[in-house]
Amino acid sequence: MDRAETGVDARTRRGTGGMPLAMLLLPALAVTVLLFGGGLALGVLQALGYLPGAGLTRLTGAHFIRVLSDPDFFLSFGITLYVSVVSTLLAAGISVIAALVLDRLAGQYRPVHFIFQLPLTVPHLVIAVAVMFLLAPAGLLARIAVAVGLIQTPAEFPLLVNDRWSVGIILTYVWKEIPFITLMLLAVLRNTGRDLIDVGRTLKASAWQRFRHITLPTLFPALGAASLIVFAYTFGAFEVPYLLGRTHPMTLPVRAYKDYSDIDLMARPEGIATGLLIALVVAAAVVIAQALTRAARRRGIVI
Amino acid sequence: MGSLVLKDLAIHYDRQVVVEDFNLAIGEGEMAALLGPSGAGKTTILKAVAGLLAPTRGDILIDGRAVNTLPPEKRDVVMVFQKPLLFPFMNVAQNIAFGLKMRGDGSERRRTAVSRILELTRLEGLGGRKVHALSGGQQQRVALARALVLEPAVLLMDEPLSNLDANLRQEMRELILSIQSELKITTLFVTHDQSEALMMAQRLALLLGGRLRQAGTPQDLFHRPADPEVARFFGGGNFFKGRLQGGVFECALGRLPVSAASGNGHVRTATIRPEDIQLTLDAAGRPGGLAGRVVRTRFEGTATRAWIECDVHEVMVLTAAGELTLGQEVRLHFPPEKIRVFPEDKASE
Amino acid sequence: MKRSGRFSAAATILAAVGLPFATLGLWSLADRWFFPGLLPQSWGLRAWSYILTSAGGQVVNALWQSVAVAAVTAAAAVLVALPAARALGLYEFRGKDPLSVLLTLPIIVPPLSVAMGLHLWFIRMGLAETFIGVVAVHLTFCLPYAVFVLWGVFANYNPDFESQARSLGASRPAVWLRVMLPMIMPGIVVAGLFAFLLSWSQYLSTLIIGGGRLITLPVLLFALMGSGDRPVAAAVSLVFVMPAFVALLFSARHLGGRSLAGVR
Numbered sequence: 001m002d003r004a005e006t007g008v009d010a011r012t013r014r015g016t017g018g019m020p021l022a023m024l025l026l027p028a029l030a031v032t033v034l035l036f037g038g039g040l041a042l043g044v045l046q047a048l049g050y051l052p053g054a055g056l057t058r059l060t061g062a063h064f065i066r067v068l069s070d071p072d073f074f075l076s077f078g079i080t081l082y083v084s085v086v087s088t089l090l091a092a093g094i095s096v097i098a099a100l101v102l103d104r105l106a107g108q109y110r111p112v113h114f115i116f117q118l119p120l121t122v123p124h125l126v127i128a129v130a131v132m133f134l135l136a137p138a139g140l141l142a143r144i145a146v147a148v149g150l151i152q153t154p155a156e157f158p159l160l161v162n163d164r165w166s167v168g169i170i171l172t173y174v175w176k177e178i179p180f181i182t183l184m185l186l187a188v189l190r191n192t193g194r195d196l197i198d199v200g201r202t203l204k205a206s207a208w209q210r211f212r213h214i215t216l217p218t219l220f221p222a223l224g225a226a227s228l229i230v231f232a233y234t235f236g237a238f239e240v241p242y243l244l245g246r247t248h249p250m251t252l253p254v255r256a257y258k259d260y261s262d263i264d265l266m267a268r269p270e271g272i273a274t275g276l277l278i279a280l281v282v283a284a285a286v287v288i289a290q291a292l293t294r295a296a297r298r299r300g301i302v303i
Numbered sequence: 304m305g306s307l308v309l310k311d312l313a314i315h316y317d318r319q320v321v322v323e324d325f326n327l328a329i330g331e332g333e334m335a336a337l338l339g340p341s342g343a344g345k346t347t348i349l350k351a352v353a354g355l356l357a358p359t360r361g362d363i364l365i366d367g368r369a370v371n372t373l374p375p376e377k378r379d380v381v382m383v384f385q386k387p388l389l390f391p392f393m394n395v396a397q398n399i400a401f402g403l404k405m406r407g408d409g410s411e412r413r414r415t416a417v418s419r420i421l422e423l424t425r426l427e428g429l430g431g432r433k434v435h436a437l438s439g440g441q442q443q444r445v446a447l448a449r450a451l452v453l454e455p456a457v458l459l460m461d462e463p464l465s466n467l468d469a470n471l472r473q474e475m476r477e478l479i480l481s482i483q484s485e486l487k488i489t490t491l492f493v494t495h496d497q498s499e500a501l502m503m504a505q506r507l508a509l510l511l512g513g514r515l516r517q518a519g520t521p522q523d524l525f526h527r528p529a530d531p532e533v534a535r536f537f538g539g540g541n542f543f544k545g546r547l548q549g550g551v552f553e554c555a556l557g558r559l560p561v562s563a564a565s566g567n568g569h570v571r572t573a574t575i576r577p578e579d580i581q582l583t584l585d586a587a588g589r590p591g592g593l594a595g596r597v598v599r600t601r602f603e604g605t606a607t608r609a610w611i612e613c614d615v616h617e618v619m620v621l622t623a624a625g626e627l628t629l630g631q632e633v634r635l636h637f638p639p640e641k642i643r644v645f646p647e648d649k650a651s652e
Numbered sequence: 653m654k655r656s657g658r659f660s661a662a663a664t665i666l667a668a669v670g671l672p673f674a675t676l677g678l679w680s681l682a683d684r685w686f687f688p689g690l691l692p693q694s695w696g697l698r699a700w701s702y703i704l705t706s707a708g709g710q711v712v713n714a715l716w717q718s719v720a721v722a723a724v725t726a727a728a729a730v731l732v733a734l735p736a737a738r739a740l741g742l743y744e745f746r747g748k749d750p751l752s753v754l755l756t757l758p759i760i761v762p763p764l765s766v767a768m769g770l771h772l773w774f775i776r777m778g779l780a781e782t783f784i785g786v787v788a789v790h791l792t793f794c795l796p797y798a799v800f801v802l803w804g805v806f807a808n809y810n811p812d813f814e815s816q817a818r819s820l821g822a823s824r825p826a827v828w829l830r831v832m833l834p835m836i837m838p839g840i841v842v843a844g845l846f847a848f849l850l851s852w853s854q855y856l857s858t859l860i861i862g863g864g865r866l867i868t869l870p871v872l873l874f875a876l877m878g879s880g881d882r883p884v885a886a887a888v889s890l891v892f893v894m895p896a897f898v899a900l901l902f903s904a905r906h907l908g909g910r911s912l913a914g915v916r
Contacts, residue, residue, distance in 0.1 A: 031792065039769040123893070154687055205376060205405040213405070217392040218391075275764050
């Protein structure tokens with residue numbers, strides 16, 4: 001209460017500690033506009049065929065058309081969407097449960113809370129390598145299957161890496177993203193969740209009703225935001241599908257980099273165009289998610 | 304509507320005694336206050352009654368039925384917390400209807416009940432508002448409405464006014480009192496503010512250090528405190544040790560006639576509230592009393608607090624008599640019926 | 653929750669988190685491990701001695717390269733984010749919403765989309781294949797996280813402390829150094845840690861801008877995965893997660909339990 005009030009006080013005050021606001025914002029704004037905005041803008045120019053070094057100065061939509069008219073592109077789009085949607089949904093679902101369990105564990109098993117955070121700091125690449133060694137046909141899991149007598153040869157082990165259903169990729173993402181989402185949810189549960197649950201109990205809500213009508217709506221904004229970040233990451237990430245995915249159809253980021261680094265320099269604009277399309281899909285997902293949330297809010301389904 | 308009885312309640316927390324030997328009975332439709340300084344264990348008792356924490360020993364009886372083992376959602380008790388704790392993802396009407404919905408009431412019934420309670424809590428027309436668009440006072444009223452709409456047997460309120468500023472507090476206090484007298488819901492509320500407790504409660508329990516020090520009507524606690532600590536909590540001063548002898552209390556100040564009869568010959572502590580001492584300015588004007596000299600004064604608006612040195616003792620007086628100057632000679636009169644001789648004085652025996 | 657339930661929840665978490673590391677650990681210590689042996693047929697430190705001594709110190713060099721890039725990126729990110737976060741956390745101003753969207757947008761846009769566009773420009777400016785170039789592209793993606801963390805810090809920061817210090821006679825620089833800095837230090841550490849870890853795990857943007865000349869650990873690890881030497885790849889992977897452990901231990905010791913929430 002006190003804190004909120006002082007915050008309001010501070011906000012209504014106009015003094016900025018001696019520096020104009022613009023000066024405070026300038027460095028970050030410059031980095032973002034120049035490097036991030038500039039990168040995207042230059043990408044657009046190059047994807048439109050503007051390569052003054054190679055004597056190409058006329059803008060053309062041909063590269064985008066070539067990318068979009070390749071039926072393989074849509075296969076790639078499909079597999080990328082499939083991987084990121086499934087990974088996000090699985091991670092989000094498990095995270096809700098994990099957050100509730102960890103909230104219950106509260107002060108107990110402190111090392112468990114510590115270990116649970118470990119995946120946060122581990123690079124995706126390392127986990128992809130570990131999953132490879134774990135799930136490959138001659139991996140640890142296959143060896144365990146032999147040891148317990150389930151199979152005799154590596155060939156009998158189901159394909160879990162570089163496979164049709166992208167099991168390895170999804171597993172890597174789920175392992176890595178659960179702590180990320182869970183910790184966001186836990187912060188919400190600890191800040192307001194417990195008090196509101198107590199209110200719900202005295203207002204006669206049963207355990208299920210408390211979960212459905214209090215916990216879920218309380219978690220929803222954090223869950224939505226975290227899931228969106230996970231979706232955006234998994235849709236645009238290169239390392240994991242490159243190591244654990246199939247060579248055909250490859251995911252969009254892998255495809256973009258393949259084209260970009262092609263010996264044929266003329267493939268480069270297509271790679272960049274693909275990269276921009278990835279960014280476009282992610283941006284569209286964010287916009288759609290926000291529109292859906294707003295519509296749901298209007299109908300009173302969620303917050 | 305129901306009665307609430309707390310019997311030999313003890314609540315320990317991490318092996319620490321928070322509440323011990325607590326007994327309290329609140330009658331049907333009564334408004335009772337649990338008064339005490341912060342950290343005395345008031346909220347703990349409230350939470351135990353609500354079912355949010357389990358007492359270590361003792362019984363909680365609602366309408367004569369022990370509810371100890373019932374979870375909060377099965378008890379006919381609703382608690383209003385110190386903070387409004389409105390569900391941020393619901394509007395005002397949805398917040399108020401929450402308990403009804405959980406209970407399974409139909410939407411038509413919910414709508415009637417909500418509109419009635421909105422009117423009662425003077426929130427008409429705000430049903431569709433987002434909760435963060437409300438003022439602090441409105442939020443607190445929504446929290447109250449959300450509890451009242453369930454018409455519980457017992458309503459619990461944890462410092463319901465402490466988050467409001469002074470004039471809003473006054474308004475809210477009147478609102479709570481008028482609603483309570485209309486709905487006659489048995490109510491137990493917690494406060495650290497003695498004047499709030501005295502003004503609002505029909506029955507008052509003073510909690511000091513996890514133990515019940517005295518329960519009774521506000522007048523009981525104010526005028527007939529059970530021990531010096533209770534008296535001190537209600538702003539009492541002037542404690543004298545002495546011996547009771549045939550209707551006269553013999554102490555360092557002299558021989559004071561008292562109306563207390565029993566306890567002849569024993570060492571007792573007596574007290575008199577500062578405002579009960581009569582102070583006269585003119586030494587010759589009224590005979591008798593105790594002569595003294597003003598050593599310190601503090602102007603408090605409607606009255607002046609003065610410290611009078613009588614012999615070597617200082618007596619605190621609250622008086623409306625004009626302006627006092629330091630060193631002025633005054634006389635103090637102690638009406639016998641206002642001197643309270645504590646029945647027992649454990650410390651000195 | 654019941655005791656058995658708590659125990660099985662804890663055990664599940666331990667097993668799920670531990671399994672990948674156990675796998676990598678086993679493989680890094682295997683001298684010979686043919687299918688279908690459940691454990692290596694012969695154990696040894698070949699992989700470890702290889703990465704630590706031979707190969708021209710390739711791994712050690714990559715390790716230092718990674719540390720340098722991540723440390724410089726993190727420092728730059730905090731430095732640039734600090735004033736912006738102060739403005740966003742303490743003041744209301746026109747255009748704040750679109751500005752905050754712009755500043756946090758790089759969180760969701762994949763690095764590869766931007767790195768590809770920047771590459772040509774960086775070649776022109778002589779930044780391609782340089783340390784500065786790689787730091788610049790990492791900074792693009794680490795900055796929003798630093799802004800985000802410090803924004804939260806300043807939203808809960810009461811500037812009245814600064815007024816109080818000034819009224820007690822402190823100069824403006826003294827107020828920054830002796831009042832603001834100590835109060836937001838935990839936030840600065842978390843923001844730095846976020847940026848460090850994010851830069852540490854960057855692969856594709858390093859490869860594109862670094863052009864294979866700047867060998868950080870992930871770039872090296874990718875090359876090793878191609879060579880098929882599993883024990884060495886496993887050992888390098890374990891080296892690669894080392895700062896993660898250090899960061900986590902540090903945060904647990906000095907920052908309290910959940911300060912790493914939000915790291916990716």
